[in-house]
Amino acid sequence: MALSHAPYLFHGEAAVEAVTGTPEWDEVTFSNRHISRPQEGLIVVGYEVAAQKGDTTFTAACTSVYRQKAHEDWTVVQHAQVVQGHGEQAK
Numbered sequence: 001m002a003l004s005h006a007p008y009l010f011h012g013e014a015a016v017e018a019v020t021g022t023p024e025w026d027e028v029t030f031s032n033r034h035i036s037r038p039q040e041g042l043i044v045v046g047y048e049v050a051a052q053k054g055d056t057t058f059t060a061a062c063t064s065v066y067r068q069k070a071h072e073d074w075t076v077v078q079h080a081q082v083v084q085g086h087g088e089q090a091k
Contacts, residue, residue, distance in 0.1 A: 002080035004060070015079075025051040025058075032061075041068035048084070059084040 001015040002008060010018045034046040043066045051058045060081040066074045 001078065002082075004081065004083035023051075023053045023056065025053050027052045042066070043068075043074070049081075 001010045028051045032048045045064045062081040065078040
């Protein structure tokens, strides 16, 4: 996983830990959404997200890649988010 804060690249348990402190946002909006299926069992999602909790705002451009393990069973292979603007970055 790639995030906009050091050490920037995370994998395994470090990736899970890197997002465990993410706030429960009061408001979240998604825009500029794109979904593609380059091959069977693979989905690529791109979007922009804006989130707010009190005076804290967060905006980012994100991509995620999902792989189908079995029928109705998908797992995230890769996720990346790049913080946009000057909002406070959530860690």
